[in-house]
Amino acid sequence: MGDNQNLLAEQRRALILDEVRRRGGVRVNELTRRLMVSDMTVRRDLDALARQGALEKVHGGAVPVAEASTHEPGFEVKSSLELTAKEEIARAAAAMAVPGSAIALSGGTTTFALARHLLDVPDLTVVTNSVRVADVFHSAQRAAGDARTIRPGAATVVLTGGVRTPSDSLVGPVADAAIRSLHFDVLFLGVHGISVEAGLSTPNLAEAETNRRFVGAARRVVVVADHTKWGTVGLSSFAALEQVDTLVTDGGLSGAARAEINEQLPGLIVAGDTADGSAEASAGAGEDAAAEEPAASD
Known part of the structure; x- marks a missing residue:
């Protein structure tokens, strides 16, 4: 992890979570050495992450939470995870x-x-x-200003x-x-999980059906998901990978996963990562979108 003595609590906890997921568990004494902080600071970080449901504390360290396929964390829990990644993804998708x-x-918290x-x-x-x-x-x-007066250029929101649902989505x-009966130029879709075998999936059956409707109504489907979703x-699966046009994710995605995604999807944008040409991919995606005529209003 390197010298992270001056990391903010949010950054420290993101690094701890990444280490827990990557290695299947960590010990407190290992984290104190790698993060170069006190034992008490690490224990506070683990307590905070455990309260959020992000990991499980065990004697001397922490392990990943064993989630069932039907488990759906609440919005507040999910919004506290991968904050930097979500901001980078949001900026690229916008x-x-x-x-x-x-x-x-x-x-979803990324949308x-x-x-x-x-x-x-x-x-x-x-x-939405x-x-x-x-x-x-x-x-x-x-x-x-005056809520009764719509400012020029403001979005019309439906x-x-x-x-x-627990994640504050409306379904059913x-x-x-x-x-x-609607038609969209682009759907920006947050997901619980994404994989080659299952495609896009969610723990909530009703949400799966609503997302299926969204995908069917869109000319272009853009999935916004941090690397932990891969x-x-x-x-419940609601769409196959072949129905996705572009995945916007973050630099935490492994090289093996990137190669696998590039084989499956027309577009992959790794936000904040210019080493693999992702910046060019992002620019190209924007140009392609701009070239399309907006869908006619119903």
Whole structure:
């Protein structure tokens, strides 16, 4: 891990989690040496991560949480993980949004981060089943002045309605019916898991059906997912990898995973990583999107 004496708590904990996942467990004395912090600091970090459900403390260290395929963490737990990666992914994905286009954002903490970066893209029509995502746009409108007056260029936001999940997504028949008659230029999709065998998956059966509707209504599907989602499989698959146009992820993705994804998907963007030409891939994706005409309004 190198000399991380001056790391912030968030960065330290991200490194600890990465080590736990990579090695299948860590000991406190190993972390104190690698992070160059006190035993007490490491134990506080492990306590905080355990409270979030990100790992399990054991005598002398920590191990990964053994999650069932039906386990769905709450929004607050997920939002505290991989913060830097999610911001990098959100910034790269936002460059793919074309002014005046119709886009969809699914629920999730990465799409929540993306929504904040989309506030400066003019004249978007945004359909979402995420209460949190919708609130990003509505809060920006309120902050701009009179909530009854729509500022020029502000996004038009449609919230689907439906039954709320632990991750604050709206799912079920109401959400499905709202999406059924719509057409999107681009769908930005957050996922619980992504793999070659299972494709895109989620622990929530109703959310799987709603996401399936989103995928079917989009001309282009962009998955936004940090590297920890690769190889994770939830209870219900809702799309095959061949239905995905682009995956936007972060530099924590292993070389083997990148090679496997490049064989399966037309586009892979590794946010914040220019060593493998990802910056060029990102620019090309944006140009391709800009060349497309926005979908006609219904």
